Amino acid sequence: MTTSESDPVQINLPPTSWAVLAMLSYEEEISGYDLKKWADWSIRYFYWSPSYSQIYSELKKLEKHGFAHSRVDADNAMRGRRLYRITPAGRAAVTTWTNSSPVDPPMLKHHVMLRIMFGHLSSPERLKEILRDHIADAERLEHSAAVDSEAARSEPGWAYSQIVLKWAERYYASERDLAQQLIDDIDAAEKALVAAVRDDQIDYPHPTPGSWREVERRVKEQDPDRR
Secondary structure: OOOOOOOOOOOOOOHHHHHHHHHHOOOOOEEHHHHHHHHHHOHHHOOOOOOHHHHHHHHHHHHHOOOEEEEEEOOOOOOOEEEEEEOHHHHHHHHHHHHHOOOOOOOOOOHHHHHHHOHHHOOHHHHHHHHHHHHHHHHHHHHHHHHHHHHHOOOHHHHHHHHHHHHHHHHHHHHHHHHHHHHHHHHHHHHHHOOOEOOOOOOOOEOOOOHHHHHHHHHHHHOOOOO
16 A cells, blocks of 8 residues: 555654655655665765665655655666666655654664773773774765765755765864874873772672662662653
8 A cells, every 4th residue: 555645754764764755755766776876976975875785775666655666777788777766755754754744863772982991991002903904984074974965965955965974074184083082191191990899700890789779879860750
């Protein structure tokens, strides 16, 4: 059963489906292969870097619900390629999603910070190595976002995409600077760790057992509305 234009929000789609449908709202008949390239030039900087199989899975889902239509391209040199286009129902649905659906707060999952958080199990040298690798990745993404942002300027219809790409450029520059500062902070953390508890059963320092309860009490006093 497909979704009607008069009831565009009856299908509860995941954000990845809406992202693909929103890319189709650029109103170009396009293959899944090219949509993957679009994603790599844009939303991969801040949300999702889909595989080809994920793209095609989302397109099939959208077509099933009547939000997209496809045809086999018999006119192009690459015959047999399936092309997708947004439908009127799809336009109505994605417009409603953009303007009316709740916006979830960003949820940061930072694998590098996870390693630094438990640095008492590692060494300053290893932690700094992890951060230097992270800085190199951030610089690479900052450069790529800058290139893609500048390229997007050539098309007025990409105006909002362009400013998000510019945001991504600034985000990765900030990520680089924060990681560099953290490298400097590691030496101070290592000096502070000297005062931590050590015992004969384990070969690394650790917090005093039970001390977290006092920390919890102080936090509740200072931030009583915390959820």
